[in-house]
Amino acid sequence: MIKILKHGFYSTIQDLGRFGFQEFGVPYSGAMDVQALKLANALLGNDENSAVLEMTMVGAKLEFTCETLISVSGASMQPKINNKKVSAYKLLKINAGDVLSFSSPKNGFRTYLAVKGGFQTELVMNSRSMYQGLTSCHVIQNGDELSIQSYSDIDVNHYAALKVNHNYFEETELRVTKGPEFDFLSEEQQQNLMSFQFSISSNNNRMAYQLEEPLENSLEAIITAQVLPGTVQLTPSGKLIVLMRDCQTTGGYPRVLQLNATSLDLLSQKHTGKVCSFKFLD
Structure with a gap:
């Protein structure tokens, strides 16, 4: 005991x-x-x-x-x-x-x-x-x-x-694949998403990590669809939310990226103020 x-x-x-x-x-x-x-x-x-x-x-x-x-x-x-x-x-x-x-x-x-x-x-x-x-x-x-x-x-x-x-505690690149709604973004939005460095906001827990810097967003909400740990959602306000292990099973925000398992582990070891960026898997 x-x-x-x-x-x-x-x-x-x-x-x-x-x-x-x-x-x-x-x-x-x-x-x-x-x-x-x-x-x-x-x-x-x-x-x-x-x-x-x-x-x-x-x-x-x-x-x-x-x-x-x-x-x-x-x-x-x-x-x-x-x-x-x-x-x-x-x-x-x-x-x-x-x-x-x-x-x-x-x-x-x-x-x-x-x-x-x-x-x-x-x-x-x-x-x-x-x-x-x-x-x-x-x-x-x-x-x-x-x-x-x-x-x-x-x-x-x-x-x-x-x-x-x-x-790996200091690694900042999160390896990702395109999410189902990635191609709905404009070319400029796609480039910004993959080139900006984002910082982790104080809104981070076992359910999700919200990133501080907004991304211009003109996408409409989607019909509720399946999400997974590592799904990156884009909210109407332009905030990015990375879903973590205790996340819900469905969501209505566009799913623009999906982290791989290693990057999900990496992100879980970061806290408020730490930075990260996205890079496509080779």
């Missing part, structure tokens, strides 16, 4: 997501940075879909009541076990009574904590991903207890750490 001493700013349990229910209006959800989730689980030998703790902007403080193994990936939130610094992307041994703490990230925006065997929390529609109105809680709170499996008698010195290139 893990006791939540401090929940951080916005911490949730996530796996790869909830698939097969979009026709009923259920979002995909899942980890914002899928690659970080997979790396954390791989270090532990977990199934890649094992549930992890996703922490945003400010990390949590956790007390373990049993022995286990953990790994940390994503943004550098300076993890500590019993106030002693430990490394990310490395197998770490936890003893009963140990306290794991995090702070604000030095780079990136979201950090992932994986435990051996995955978090054994509520399973809804084949996923443990928290989502408001669907799971019994949508964020962890102080005093919560999260169920995990106990593991002991494993020598972590026999396991290697991973070296990860953290330059």
Whole structure:
């Protein structure tokens, strides 16, 4: 069991997501940075879909009541076990009574904590991903207890750490393909969309990232149509909205671009004021 001493700013349990229910209006959800989730689980030998703790902007403080193994990936939130610094992307041994703490990230925006065997929390529609109105809680709170499996008698010195290139936290190019309504834009609008550098507004969360700079827009709304995580919508005011993991399943704004999976991970590690631009996939 893990006791939540401090929940951080916005911490949730996530796996790869909830698939097969979009026709009923259920979002995909899942980890914002899928690659970080997979790396954390791989270090532990977990199934890649094992549930992890996703922490945003400010990390949590956790007390373990049993022995286990953990790994940390994503943004550098300076993890500590019993106030002693430990490394990310490395197998770490936890003893009963140990306290794991995090702070604000030095780079990136979201950090992932994986435990051996995955978090054994509520399973809804084949996923443990928290989502408001669907799971019994949508964020962890102080005093919560999260169920995990106990593991002991494993020598972590026999396991290697991973070296990860953290330059992707600073990467600004988002790779995209044309959205269904891209060709409805004028040539000038298309050129501006693909040449401007946009900054992330304060309106960013697990549902969507709104970009600050407007793009001249003369397009009319479309009939409600399917959207996906990574869909870039153009609003009547000219604002661009990039849909993220908890996005709705349909929308009525023109879909001008579609991010690939890697760029969606990259964007999830950016926060207000960071910049980005779009580039077509080769």
